[in-house]
Amino acid sequence: xxxxxxxxxxxxxxxxxxxxxxxxxxxxxxxxxxxxxxxxxxxxxxxxxxxxxxxxxxxxxxxxxxxxxxxxxxxxxxxxxxxx
Numbered sequence: 567x568x569x570x571x572x573x574x575x576x577x578x579x580x581x582x583x584x585x586x587x588x589x590x591x592x593x594x595x596x597x598x599x600x601x602x603x604x605x606x607x608x609x610x611x612x613x614x615x616x617x618x619x620x621x622x623x624x625x626x627x628x629x630x631x632x633x634x635x636x637x638x639x640x641x642x643x644x645x646x647x648x649x650x
Contacts, residue, residue: 570614570617573610573614574610574611574614576607576610577606577607577608577609577610577611577614578607578611579607580603580604580606580607580610581603581604581607581608581611581630582607583603584599584600584603584604584607587600588600596637596641597641598638598641598642601634601635601637601638601641602634602638604630604631604634604637605631605634605635605638608627608628608630608631608634609627609631611623611627612624612627612628612630612631615627615628
């Protein structure tokens, strides 16, 4: 097994953990933890897709990473507004 294979599995497991925890009611989707797990997992998978020139996979995971980043930034802005 190559290093990229291990990273790919870690990225997928990271996303699946967040999703499974949300489905089980153990993690809310509008939390920093959920968004961060999705961002890390999809970012890793997007980078691997780019290395392999897998355009469909890159589109999926790149979009997932961008959406997760937007969610994370939105939560951060909301927390800052609540503190003001």
